[in-house]
Amino acid sequence: MLAVSVDSVESHRKWEEAELSKMIPGGVRFPMLSDPEGEIGRRYGVYDARAATDQRGRFIIDPEGVVQAMEITCDVLGRNIPEILRQLRALQHHRETGQAMPCGWEPGKPALPGEEEGRRLSGKVWQTWKLRNAF
Amino acid sequence: MWSLSQRKAGHRLKQMLQTADRPQEDDVMGVCVGAPAPDFEASACDKGSVTKIALGDYRGQWVVLFFYPADFTCV
Numbered sequence: 011m012l013a014v015s016v017d018s019v020e021s022h023r024k025w026e027e028a029e030l031s032k033m034i035p036g037g038v039r040f041p042m043l044s045d046p047e048g049e050i051g052r053r054y055g056v057y058d059a060r061a062a063t064d065q066r067g068r069f070i071i072d073p074e075g076v077v078q079a080m081e082i083t084c085d086v087l088g089r090n091i092p093e094i095l096r097q098l099r100a101l102q103h104h105r106e107t108g109q110a111m112p113c114g115w116e117p118g119k120p121a122l123p124g125e126e127e128g129r130r131l132s133g134k135v136w137q138t139w140k141l142r143n144a145f
Numbered sequence: 146m147w148s149l150s151q152r153k154a155g156h157r158l159k160q161m162l163q164t165a166d167r168p169q170e171d172d173v174m175g176v177c178v179g180a181p182a183p184d185f186e187a188s189a190c191d192k193g194s195v196t197k198i199a200l201g202d203y204r205g206q207w208v209v210l211f212f213y214p215a216d217f218t219c220v
Contacts (some may be wrong), residue, residue, distance in 0.1 A: 015213050019195050026190065038192070067211070068210065070207065070208070073205050073207060
């Protein structure tokens with residue numbers, strides 16, 4: 011986990027000490043990066059030059075350094091941590107099994123074949139996968 | 146026929162509309178799913194210590210990289 015904002019390292023340290031350590035048992039256990047000029051934010055397309063801040067974007071990057079999932083939300087809409095974990099588990103499951111994870115997949119729910127076998131399901135998914143699995 | 150002051154006001158308005166709320170071209174690079182994540186290196190606070198972090202340090206691991214607008218905010 012890597013957190014980034016335009017605030018200084020000292021500001022991160024103060025925030026962690028004053029508030030985050032009281033909210034999170036054991037305090038924050040991952041690095042909080044400082045991006046004062048928004049350079050990292052620009053590279054990821056999340057720097058808001060008007061507000062001089064990085065927007066609430068998050069990116070899941072695989073072990074080869076490739077972006078596999080991303081989401082950006084406005085200031086008033088916080089993230090959903092279980093959703094991030096669900097996506098990470100789905101990506102790891104795909105890597106282990108080659109399967110594709112349909113809408114609403116969670117560990118224990120049915121997945122679909124990936125690659126060529128999956129393409130043969132085109133038009134026939136309804137025979138295998140039910141809408142209730144999305145919820 | 147527009148007066149000089151009307152033409153000036155119109156020109157100012159046009160300039161404002163062209164630059165308002167839109168990131169400048171050279172500011173936005175962005176990423177694509179399926180493309181390499183842009184490299185970076187930055188100073189960081191890690192469990193109370195100041196350190197340098199580079200994305201490349203995490204090659205071989207899954208990374209969740211998340212940005213947020215500001216410290217000491219509520220959401």
